[in-house]
Amino acid sequence: MNIIRVDQVKSMDAANISEATQLLFDTLIGGQAQSDDKPGVRRLKRAIRTVYRSFPELGKATVPDADVSVARRELDLNLAVVRDDTVLELNQAFNFQVDNPAKTRSHIDAWTLKIDKLRQEGGKLKYNDSSLEIGKDHLSVTAVALDPVTTTQRKNYALFKDFYHDLNVTLISSSRVEEHAESLNRRLGA
Numbered sequence: 001m002n003i004i005r006v007d008q009v010k011s012m013d014a015a016n017i018s019e020a021t022q023l024l025f026d027t028l029i030g031g032q033a034q035s036d037d038k039p040g041v042r043r044l045k046r047a048i049r050t051v052y053r054s055f056p057e058l059g060k061a062t063v064p065d066a067d068v069s070v071a072r073r074e075l076d077l078n079l080a081v082v083r084d085d086t087v088l089e090l091n092q093a094f095n096f097q098v099d100n101p102a103k104t105r106s107h108i109d110a111w112t113l114k115i116d117k118l119r120q121e122g123g124k125l126k127y128n129d130s131s132l133e134i135g136k137d138h139l140s141v142t143a144v145a146l147d148p149v150t151t152t153q154r155k156n157y158a159l160f161k162d163f164y165h166d167l168n169v170t171l172i173s174s175s176r177v178e179e180h181a182e183s184l185n186r187r188l189g190a
Contacts, residue, residue, distance in 0.1 A: 040095040040097055040098075040146055041093055041094070041095045041146075044093040044095065044144065044146055044174055045078045045093045047174070047177065048078055048079065048091065048093060048144055048177055049062070049064055049078070049079060051177050051178050051181045052079065052081075052181050052184075054181075055181055055182065055184075055185035056185070056189075057185050057188035057189045058081065058181055058184050058185040058188055061081045061082055061083045061088070061188055062079055062080075062081055063079060063080040063081070063082050063125070063127045063128075064078075064079050065077075065078075065079070066078070066079055066080035066090065066091075066125060066127065067125070067126045067127065068080070068090065068118075068123050068124065068125050068126075068134065069123055069124050069126070070114050070117050070118045070121070070123040071117050071121060071123075073114060073117075075090075075111075075114045075115070075118065075123065076092060076111060077090055077091065077092050078091050078092050078093050078144075079091045080125055080127070081184060081188075082125070082127070082132065083188060085132055087125055087132060087134050087135075087139065088140060088184070088187075088188075089140045089141070089142055089184065090134075090139070090140070090141045090142070091141075091142045091143075091144065092111070092141075092142075092143055092144070093143075093144045093145075093146075093174075094107075094108075094143055094144070094145045094146070094160070095145075095146045096145055096146055096147060096148035096153045096154075096156060096157045096160070097146050097147070097148060097149055097153060098153070101152045101153065101155070101156055104153075104156050105156055105159070108156065108159065108160050108163065112163040112164070112167060115141060115167050115169060116167055118134065118136065118139070118141075119136055119139070119167060119168070120136060121136060122134050122135050122136040140170065141167070141168075141169045141170065142169070142170045142171075142172060142180070143160075143164060143169055143170070143171045143172070144172055144173075144174055144177055144180075145157070145160070145171060145172070145173060145174060146174050147173055147174070147175075
């Protein structure tokens with residue numbers, strides 16, 4: 001129809017280009033939304049961003065959809081907390097309430113290997129048309145998880161907890177996001 005409509009910039013969470021295309025089709029054209037593990041993660045990511053932005057100091061320091069590269073690979077993140085050219089926290093959400101344990105395990109393995117590489121070599125955060133080096137020392141990485149409900153999900157969660165303990169990643173339940181954000185906001189305000 002020779003019409004172009006430009007809306008405000010919006011973000012989306014997709015693991016790959018196929019999923020992104022499907023999400024765009026479902027949003028712009030219509031259709032059945034896919035009902036795998038992603039809706040729970042999307043809701044959790046939005047909830048984390050909303051809570052972080054509700055605190056004055058933390059809201060100013062929050063960078064949504066943080067684009068971090070680690071050894072020429074992209075690290076999937078929900079957000080970063082940045083102040084005075086220092087990355088204070090990298091944050092990612094995980095959903096353990098899924099029916100495909102192999103997919104969850106694969107995602108855990110890939111993400112933890114990238115975090116391990118980040119801890120060894122550092123990385124680069126790109127935002128607002130600039131980039132910021134992420135030092136490997138004193139970096140806080142937080143994983144927020146929707147708690148598991150089945151035995152299989154609990155096995156993956158236990159494995160996840162072991163990896164994160166080894167990598168010095170803070171693992172918090174989705175029910176404790178506000179408490180964590182409040183603590184961060186106090187630290188930023190000090």
